[in-house]
Amino acid sequence: MVKNASQGFRHLSLPESVHEVLRSRILNNELPAGTPLVEIPLAEEFGVSRTTVRAALRELQTERLIEVLPRRGTFVTRMSAEDVTEACYARFVLESSGLAEVWESARAALVIDMTDAVRVMQLACDKEDLAGIVEADTEFHRLIVQAGNHPRIVEMWSTLNGQMGALMRSSLDRQGIDMAEAVQRHTKLITAFRRKDSAVALTALRLHYLDPTHG
Template structure:
């Protein structure tokens, strides 16, 4: 029993990570036999893992054909960006004045590492650094519930960023500049400016439109931009 459960978990982690990291992109049809051979397990734990991944919404199983990797709909992408805007801007605004300088310095080190990854064309490292960079804004609030909610978005963030790999590479320098601006807004306590920069950053990275920043953090923008 333990061995079977271990094999199923290993199969799940391998397939799950492959989906998130772009090894199995959206639209890929996965076959049980090929997966079992690649992972080094029998087809039974692979079948268990695929059922679990279907329950989580990552794939759709077609009997006798395989499992189709799902993408995120335009609505799901917009919802993800909107949720991140709310969580990150709200949390950053709650960082104490004393903590802001320390956070800014910590994030500058992250930006330096991002620049190195960008110059080395190391997309995987750049994505992981970017996810950690933005998570720091939520950590700054010192609110475990906000952080728990944010961490639930991590898999979707990773999946989407790998899906937009070419776009990220093309925007690498711009992304780093935007990260530097976010750090400066955080350091100076410019909550409205932080939210506006973050909103545009998410729109450009995700190629989507999202709602305006939370009301208390909006700057004076034209009404059309707030729709």
């Protein structure tokens, strides 16, 4: 059983349980890029069938955390710089759409909720748990896109969630920053959102996603 920030506790199937453990290991760099993942040893470790392991690996592949190479095997991977940029741009566009038009009515409550999400992120950082940071990051940015009050946009944004773990792990590795810096970047974003000028907040959001040198 696992706790989801927006859904409470939920029971996991065997493939979901194996997926969650492997995902956490990959995100926390216990399984670094290039590590092979072999079905039989994994099935023996978890006490499940190879079919169960295969289902878990398919989900990891969808999330771009692993790569399946024909005749070579399955390996932990990292998103390319181009894929990271595209995913970040898509999230920025979706989160920024509609936000300015509800800025006056939504800003104060949004900042409070974003601050709570960063507190959760900091707790995960204290435990050196990148998987936990990814969950908190997803909640943080969900608050922003939901504030725009366009349910269809939120639905489109949610389709990108599966890639966020791979995106964050790849970004941390490529930029050479640690988890504490990732948390600090969200804190700085909150500072911009406290301003009454929506243009300031949207510029900060763009830099947050699209300028890797922005701290």
